[in-house]
Amino acid sequence: MSGGHDHHSGGLNLTLHVWRQKDAQAEGRFETYALQGISEHCSFLEMLDQLNEQLLREGRDPVAFDHDCREGICGSCGVVINGQAHGPDRETATCQLHMRRFHDGDTIYVEPFRAKAFPIQRDLVVDRSAFDRIVSKGGFVSVNTGAPQDANGLPVPKENADLAMDAASCIGCGACVAACPNAAAMLFVGAKISHLGLLPQGAPERRRRVLAMVEQMDRDGFGNCGNIYECEAACPKSISVENIARLNREYIVASACERPAVERIGD
Amino acid sequence: MSTTAIQGSPKLVSKCPSGPMSERWDKHRFDLKLVNPANRRKYHVLVVGTGLAGASAAASLAEMGYRVTVLCIHDSPRRAHSIAAQGGINAAKNYPNDGDSIRRLFYDTVKGGDYRAREANVYRLAQVSNSIIDQCVAQGVPFARDYGGLLDNRSFGGAQVARTFYARGQTGQQLLIGAYHALMRQVGLGKVALFPRREMLDLVVVDGVARGVVARELTGGAIESYAADAVLLCTGGYGNVFFLSTNAKFSNATAIWRAHKRGALFGNPCFTQIHPTCIPVSGSYQSKLTLMSESLRNDGRVWVPKSKGDRRSPDQIPEADRDYYLERLYPSFGNLVPRDIASRRAKEMVDEGRGVGETAMAVYLDFRDAIQRDGAPKIREKYGNLFQMYERITADDPYHVPMRIYPAVHYTMGGLWVDYNLESTIPGLFVLGEANFSDHGANRLGASALMQGLADGYFVIPATIASHLAGRKLPKVTTDHAQFKQVEGEVQARLRRLLAIDGRRSADDLHRDLGLAMWEHCGMGRSDAGLSKGLAKIRALRSEFWENLRVLGQGEELNRELEKAGRVADFMELAELMVLDAQYRKESCGGHFRVEYQTEEGEALRDDANFCHVAAWEHTEEGGAMRWNLHQEPLSFEEVKLTQRSYK
Numbered sequence: 001m002s003g004g005h006d007h008h009s010g011g012l013n014l015t016l017h018v019w020r021q022k023d024a025q026a027e028g029r030f031e032t033y034a035l036q037g038i039s040e041h042c043s044f045l046e047m048l049d050q051l052n053e054q055l056l057r058e059g060r061d062p063v064a065f066d067h068d069c070r071e072g073i074c075g076s077c078g079v080v081i082n083g084q085a086h087g088p089d090r091e092t093a094t095c096q097l098h099m100r101r102f103h104d105g106d107t108i109y110v111e112p113f114r115a116k117a118f119p120i121q122r123d124l125v126v127d128r129s130a131f132d133r134i135v136s137k138g139g140f141v142s143v144n145t146g147a148p149q150d151a152n153g154l155p156v157p158k159e160n161a162d163l164a165m166d167a168a169s170c171i172g173c174g175a176c177v178a179a180c181p182n183a184a185a186m187l188f189v190g191a192k193i194s195h196l197g198l199l200p201q202g203a204p205e206r207r208r209r210v211l212a213m214v215e216q217m218d219r220d221g222f223g224n225c226g227n228i229y230e231c232e233a234a235c236p237k238s239i240s241v242e243n244i245a246r247l248n249r250e251y252i253v254a255s256a257c258e259r260p261a262v263e264r265i266g267d
Numbered sequence: 268m269s270t271t272a273i274q275g276s277p278k279l280v281s282k283c284p285s286g287p288m289s290e291r292w293d294k295h296r297f298d299l300k301l302v303n304p305a306n307r308r309k310y311h312v313l314v315v316g317t318g319l320a321g322a323s324a325a326a327s328l329a330e331m332g333y334r335v336t337v338l339c340i341h342d343s344p345r346r347a348h349s350i351a352a353q354g355g356i357n358a359a360k361n362y363p364n365d366g367d368s369i370r371r372l373f374y375d376t377v378k379g380g381d382y383r384a385r386e387a388n389v390y391r392l393a394q395v396s397n398s399i400i401d402q403c404v405a406q407g408v409p410f411a412r413d414y415g416g417l418l419d420n421r422s423f424g425g426a427q428v429a430r431t432f433y434a435r436g437q438t439g440q441q442l443l444i445g446a447y448h449a450l451m452r453q454v455g456l457g458k459v460a461l462f463p464r465r466e467m468l469d470l471v472v473v474d475g476v477a478r479g480v481v482a483r484e485l486t487g488g489a490i491e492s493y494a495a496d497a498v499l500l501c502t503g504g505y506g507n508v509f510f511l512s513t514n515a516k517f518s519n520a521t522a523i524w525r526a527h528k529r530g531a532l533f534g535n536p537c538f539t540q541i542h543p544t545c546i547p548v549s550g551s552y553q554s555k556l557t558l559m560s561e562s563l564r565n566d567g568r569v570w571v572p573k574s575k576g577d578r579r580s581p582d583q584i585p586e587a588d589r590d591y592y593l594e595r596l597y598p599s600f601g602n603l604v605p606r607d608i609a610s611r612r613a614k615e616m617v618d619e620g621r622g623v624g625e626t627a628m629a630v631y632l633d634f635r636d637a638i639q640r641d642g643a644p645k646i647r648e649k650y651g652n653l654f655q656m657y658e659r660i661t662a663d664d665p666y667h668v669p670m671r672i673y674p675a676v677h678y679t680m681g682g683l684w685v686d687y688n689l690e691s692t693i694p695g696l697f698v699l700g701e702a703n704f705s706d707h708g709a710n711r712l713g714a715s716a717l718m719q720g721l722a723d724g725y726f727v728i729p730a731t732i733a734s735h736l737a738g739r740k741l742p743k744v745t746t747d748h749a750q751f752k753q754v755e756g757e758v759q760a761r762l763r764r765l766l767a768i769d770g771r772r773s774a775d776d777l778h779r780d781l782g783l784a785m786w787e788h789c790g791m792g793r794s795d796a797g798l799s800k801g802l803a804k805i806r807a808l809r810s811e812f813w814e815n816l817r818v819l820g821q822g823e824e825l826n827r828e829l830e831k832a833g834r835v836a837d838f839m840e841l842a843e844l845m846v847l848d849a850q851y852r853k854e855s856c857g858g859h860f861r862v863e864y865q866t867e868e869g870e871a872l873r874d875d876a877n878f879c880h881v882a883a884w885e886h887t888e889e890g891g892a893m894r895w896n897l898h899q900e901p902l903s904f905e906e907v908k909l910t911q912r913s914y915k
Contacts, residue, residue, distance in 0.1 A: 023487075023824065041662075042552045049554055049775070056773050056828070061819055064827055066342065068515040070555045071656070073440055074346040096659055121486050122825040129463060132343050136455035140448035141407045145327040145725045147398065148405035152362060155416030165409040165434060168441060172345055201407045 011037035012099060015107040016051065018063055024119050024127075030109070040100040044087065045070060045077060047099055048110075065124040072096040072236060075171035078178070079124045080111040085175040085234040093173060093236040113178035116221045117185070128174045130220040131188060138212035139192045141201045160198045167194035169237045176231035176239070182223030187231040189213050190243030193250055207254035214251055276898035278532065279883055282686045283387040288906050289369070292391040295687065296730050300737035307332035310736050313479060313495035315467045315522055317344030319439075319446055319717060320700025321501030323724025326449035329458040331729060336493055337450070338465040338482055340517050345447045348503055348515040349720060352439025353560040353653075355423055355431035356403075356717040358396040363420050367428040369393045375426060376715060377907040379605060380680070380708020381857035381873065383535070383881075386906055387687060388706045395726040396718050400432055402725055406445040410434050423562060423713045431714045436560060436652045442717055446724070465491070466830065467522045468758045470498065470529045470696065471751050477526075477696035478744045481754045483762075485830065488823040490755055490762075492746035497695050497735055499728065500526060501720075504679035504701035506539065508838045508845065509790075510775075510782025512676035513545060513558040519834040520841050523683050523702050531691040532883040532898060534684035534704030536841070537849035540711050540858045541791050542677035543609035546660055547629040556675040557660060559632075560653055561713050564602045566637035566646065567670065569593050569609070571630050575620035581631060581669050592616060596868075600914040607710045607858045607871070608914060610674035614791045615869075617673070629671035638666065674791060678716060680707045680858065681848075684883040684900070688731035689723060692883075695735055699723035704881065709857025762822045765832045770815030774831040777812050781835070781842055784808065789846050794862045798850040802843065809839040840893060844884060847895065854878045866911070875909050 014035045021028030035054070038047050045067050052062035068076040072093040079094055081087035087097045102108065110124065118126040156164075168191070176187035193210055196202030202209070225244050232241045284295040302310065310333050314325040317339045329335045341347065361367040372393040377384060404410065404418070410432050411419040423431040434441035453459040464485040471479040471492070479494040505520035506512040527533045544559045570591045572584055592612060594601045602609075613630045616622060623629050638646050643666055647654070654665045661671070682705060683691050683698040691698050700720040707715060745751075788801025812835065818828045855864040855871035856878070864872045873879075881900040888894065 039550050039552060041549045043554075043660075046552045046554050050552055053773055053776070056817060056819065057771075059819065062828060064825055068341065068346055068517050069348060069351045070516065071351060071557050073351050073437060074341075074348070074515060075343075076341065076346050092659070096656075098659065098662075100662060125486075125825065127486075128342055132345075132451060132454075132461075132463075135448065136451040138455075140452040141405065142452065143402075143405045143449075144330040145323070145402060145449070145729065148401050151360070151400045151404040151410075152417050154404070156412055157416050158412050158414050161409055161412040161416070164407075165411075165441075168409050168444065169435070169437060171440070172343065195409065196407050199407050199409065201405055 011039050012102060012104045012106070014038060014102065017107070017109045018123070019111045020063070020123055021120055023122055028120065038099055040098070042099050043070070043095060044081070044097040044099065045095050063124065064122045067095060070095040073171060075173035078113055078173045078175055080113060080178060082109050085113060085178040086236055090233070091236055091238050093171070096236070113174050115177045115183035117183060118174060118177060126174070130222070131172055131174065131185070133220060134185070134189060134213050134216045135192065137216040138205065138209035139196070141196060142205060143201070154200055156199060164195050164198040167191040167198070167239065167243055170239050171237055173236065175234040175236065177222065179230040179234035180223065181228060181230070182226050184225050184231070185217050185222040186225040186244045186247055187235065187239055187241065189217055190247035191239050193247045194243045197246070197250060206250060207258050210247065210250040210254045211258055272897045272899050274899045275901060276883070278692050278885070279684065279881070279898050279900040280686060281385060281900060282688055283385065284687070288386065288390050291387050292394055299730060300733050302733045302737045304332055308334055310334065310497070311336065311495045312497050312499065312732065313338070313493050314499045314501060315480060316347065316501035316503065316702070317447070317450065318347035318349035318501060318503055318700060319443055319720030320724045321347070321499070322443065322446035322450045323721050324499055324501060324699055324728050325459055326446060326453050327725055327729045328732070329453035335453070335459045336495065337459055337461045338467060338480070338493065339461065339463045340466050340485070342463055344450055344461065344463070345444060347443065348518050349443045349717070350440045351515065352717055353436045353558065354562055355421065355433035355438045355714040356399070356442060357423070357430050357714040358400045358432060358718065359393055359430060360397055360400060362418060363429045365428045367430050371428065372396060372430065374907055376706070376712060377708070377904070378912060379712040380710050381871065381912055382708065382875070382879070382904060382907070382909055383538070383856055383902065384706050384708035385902060386904060391727070392706045392719060392722050395722045398726060399718060399721045403442060403445050406448060408434065408441045408445040410441070421562070426712070439717060442721065446721070467502070468525065468833065469754050470526045470693070471754050472529050472693060473744050473748060473750045476694045476739065476741070479746065479751065481751070481758050483758070486825045488821070488826065490758055492751045492755060494744055494746045494748070494751065496741050497697060497732055499697045499699060500683070500702050501699045501724070502702045504682065505838070505841060506676045506679050508781070508842050509676040509785050510778045511548065511553060511556050513542060513556050516555065519837070521834050521837045523698070524837040524841050526683060526691065526693065526696060528886050529693065531693045531696060532684040532885050533681070533844060534881050534883045535681040535709070535848065536845045536884065537789065537852060537859055538680035538709050538857065539676060540606060540678040540680060541610045541674045543606055543613055543674050544632065544672045545675035546657065547624060547626065547671050547673040549626070549661070557656070558675070558677065559657060559670065559672060561606070563632060563650060563653060564609070566649070567602065567632040567634050568636060569602050569613070569630055569632055571616045571621040571623060577621070581623070581633070590621070597914050604914045605710060605712065607860070611791055611860055613674055624671040629673045631669040632672045633669035634665060635669070678711055680705060680709060680711055684881065688734050689727055690731070690735060694739065697728060697732065699728060709859055762829065762833070765816065765829060765836065766818050766822060768813065768816045768818070770817050772815050773817055774828060774835045777808060777816065778831070778835045778838065781805065781808050781839060785842055785845070789849050792860055792862050793849050795850060798846050802846045805839065805842045805846065812836065812839055843893065844895060848882055848884065851882060851897065852878055871912070873911070879909070
């Protein structure tokens, strides 16, 4: 761990245009920074770390950005890089993007995820608590801690278990919303509906779940799907748009079958 | 330092029940007080942290009827670092019919921890492991299944039975999402008040009982107080004291360290797990290390060149010039020896000058033979996502070039001392998951951390918290209490002090130096002389920190540098206690390897006559300097006989 060295020759010289915004109320703007000698082996976030060290040395405010695990699973990080949520690589969260993807002399624009439902809190940091609100309305199986039946008492066909797992691999980063021209959260919600709806454990609440989650989604100001599929292209876990189709089917069936008033679920 | 030990300390009453091991938890639960359902809403429980332990505890307590408040450092509870666990979760279900049992899981865990854990705790952990799997499946956790629709198991980390449940390479995320769903359900029902982007900065103790915390709201910087009848710290481990570790960047010791300074004893602080299969450091810009799941050791073969300084590329090194050192040294376990052993041996190879790669700070993990035997598609099916992750980070293709791996700090077995009820030495302060000194002794086995976090949250605390709530008089305390005002003032003063230093070095920069000192002197191989050197470096760095730190901006705004500075300040203090503990423990056990104490074959040599105890440290101050009193909780082994671990 100690004694590592930079085995790059010279490194990349970059021009960065980074969105700076003091807080939710302030007006934002791009600021331009020159960075020199960035190793192609470092990650995009480590490049931002070096920018921040440089700013700090110069007595200027570092750029605030969200990040945590830096291995593509916590879903904290996420910025728009040259117009693409999480940058140019498919199936790659910002933290996993490496600078070897860029060239010496490149200009890079870095912006926050933009959506009405994701207000900017500072610089590249946005508030994604709308996702939690949607989950709190129905994104669960109503089972208390206790003594449920033996785990093998409820066989699940492998195909369904695998499809549920595909959907459950969503990391809740919000890139789908940022990439969508309508700022729709339907890939996120669709993934949750699929994960729980494909399993027998989630079946009893299927209809109430989809109605409650969609209602909250609308209330938080997310848009609707326009079948452009930018969400799937930006998703670091390649969640399929088939989940949106499933969401729509479930919603139509539930709307036709349920009473109009959505009961509070989870009790 | 001269240490006066308080043996069988009156402060350390384990409250372990007696009687037959398999009946103790049941007996204890029967003996515990209860809070009747109608009274539960009168009690307010504060949970700090939303990883597996915190989310499962908060959800379960709210379901029971307690009023629960949850603080979460992230923007969403789903992001806690439990999410990054890849491999799996152990349980004694014995679905594969390969001879597993609660007793065997208990035995393996006690032995794996090198006989430095409490037997009764470990037995309870093994007992509730099966209920955890049932609970998670009921929540919709999509564990791997076979074509009959039943749950699949694999063997993991040196276990000789297949008892590990998994969800592709993201078991941690799936278990956390299960607990997060349960938590958000209670939030939706109004039973849990959730406060995201809050960082606990101190504990408030009123009349000797933990009654709340002071926290900072991270987007605007407001200092807030939260009062409760019980406080649960579920804030994870402190591996980031090494700066580089597999922990997430937010993972920090501040919550437990502040509680320690308010009177909670710290158990076995030097017990650190260094994971053998991580991607090596590539440069000075490195911000964290990435783990490669230990499952890779099922098919990969670990080797280095036989001769020092052999710089040929791996495909140019013939079979005769390779040293498959784990297979050579441990013929029966081979590449699957426990983590501490695999890590230490890798370090030895590098120290001998036989390391590989550009930095010569790595060993090979080679899939050539597995690919020849099973074919690339089979290997892709098993490890595809891990190979892809490796290639993304290193730009090397492991299907053709052996992986380079090196050990990295991964988990801390030490933590706040707790009794059988998970209560610390401060009444009303409970500590769950990695934050407590826990059930893993001196070394944690693979796939046991998830098990412990969920055991504590789903099944232990819901039963044991009543011992405090129903067993003590708890006068009403609100945040208007003078003690809250006092602590708020102290927190504000500390923040102002950090902002006022106006030096030249960033918190990360100083933290990196602390990490290097810890890695060098308190890492995989520890010696008395080295630890003394480490202590001197830590103290010098701490002085420099308080003179030369640079934090810009103000307290009343989103200020990441200020957040980091506070955490690093606490790491600088914790580091000293880790070194003292490592120096005090004159034996080798599990992940704690003192070079002076080893067998002729280089294995850890325990000293059961003198060190078969938990070392729990009490913080004091003397003329402004930190001092610690040592308390000992003796460990007795009634069921698993004390023997030298052997994986030969």
